[in-house]
Amino acid sequence: MDKAIALQAAEWFFRLQEAEASEADQRACAAWRAADPMHETAWQRAQQVSGMLGGVPGKLAHATLQRSHVESRRNAIKAMALLVVAGGAAWQGSRSEPVRLRLAQYSTRTGELRQIHLADGTLVHLNTSTGINTAINAQQRLIELEMGEVLIQTGKAGSAGHAAYRPLVIATRYGQLQPLGTRFIVRQSADDIRLSVLEGAVAITTREGHQQVIEAGRQTRFNDHVIMPPVALADHADSWTRGVLHVREMRLVDFASELARYRHGVVRCSTEVADIRISGAFQIADTDQVFASLPMMVPVKVSYLTRYWISVNAANAGI
Numbered sequence: 001m002d003k004a005i006a007l008q009a010a011e012w013f014f015r016l017q018e019a020e021a022s023e024a025d026q027r028a029c030a031a032w033r034a035a036d037p038m039h040e041t042a043w044q045r046a047q048q049v050s051g052m053l054g055g056v057p058g059k060l061a062h063a064t065l066q067r068s069h070v071e072s073r074r075n076a077i078k079a080m081a082l083l084v085v086a087g088g089a090a091w092q093g094s095r096s097e098p099v100r101l102r103l104a105q106y107s108t109r110t111g112e113l114r115q116i117h118l119a120d121g122t123l124v125h126l127n128t129s130t131g132i133n134t135a136i137n138a139q140q141r142l143i144e145l146e147m148g149e150v151l152i153q154t155g156k157a158g159s160a161g162h163a164a165y166r167p168l169v170i171a172t173r174y175g176q177l178q179p180l181g182t183r184f185i186v187r188q189s190a191d192d193i194r195l196s197v198l199e200g201a202v203a204i205t206t207r208e209g210h211q212q213v214i215e216a217g218r219q220t221r222f223n224d225h226v227i228m229p230p231v232a233l234a235d236h237a238d239s240w241t242r243g244v245l246h247v248r249e250m251r252l253v254d255f256a257s258e259l260a261r262y263r264h265g266v267v268r269c270s271t272e273v274a275d276i277r278i279s280g281a282f283q284i285a286d287t288d289q290v291f292a293s294l295p296m297m298v299p300v301k302v303s304y305l306t307r308y309w310i311s312v313n314a315a316n317a318g319i
Helices: 003-017 023-034 037-052 056-063 067-086 088-095 097-103 252-260 287-297
Strands: 114-117 123-126 131-136 141-153 159-162 168-172 175-179 183-188 193-199 201-206 211-215 218-222 244-251 266-269 277-283 300-306 309-314
Touching: 003 023, 003 037, 003 067, 023 037, 037 067, 067 097, 097 131, 097 141, 123 131, 168 183, 175 183, 193 201, 193 211, 201 218, 211 218, 244 252, 252 266, 252 277, 252 287, 277 287, 287 300, 287 309
Parallel strands: 141 168, 266 309
Antiparallel strands: 114 123, 123 141, 131 141, 141 183, 168 175, 175 201, 183 193, 193 218, 201 211, 244 277, 300 309
């Protein structure tokens, strides 16, 4: 598949998703498809890619027509073109989080934090490596969490016309959340969803139909099959929105894993020091500095194989 043809197919696909798409656009696309058998093949592949992504490209195209979203739309076109070129096995990988992250309407890179103000007044904080799609209109108020972690502060009713009165729904891999006038954090992993409610309450409905309301000051995890009993909310759960990682008596291996979310490369923590406990407040914008300071707080040695490979071992390791 020629890359230029794949890019043209992706551009046609997104153009026809636009609300302003006309019959003339439809005819022009049909003429382009008929001009060359490879054009038609590329178009069919674009349709298949869209289907395997659950329709995300179409929704994304509709949501990114505003000038402020031109970059997101361009990235989505390029991502679809790559999948059209690759075909076959790449379509199977199109459900992978990295691909969905690139196709997301709003996203953050590794180590990046971002705030989004939605049309209904809802404020969304995106943590590192996070992607969301949104649909805020007269028919629905929807936020789809594709990957990562968000803090959501719901908008006030009436701030966006009739749409603001419709319930806000957050769709995740393992079910839906409906906030009840609230501020809360959702973190999606391969195994489950972690919900932390800072204010108000949030109703959970898993994909298998299990339901529970989580009140302010509580947090829980859930998947398709079960909602875990809520526990007390961790202190400073929202500190990452301010660029700070607050921990209290956290296992060192878990601390290293948290820091690894904000940097490229690999972080390894040896079993000899995994259970050492650490507390404090750390700037996530400079993880190199945090790792460099670890030997001053706990008995460990931090080694760099390269700048992208860090090992945390016992202080006397290798002696």
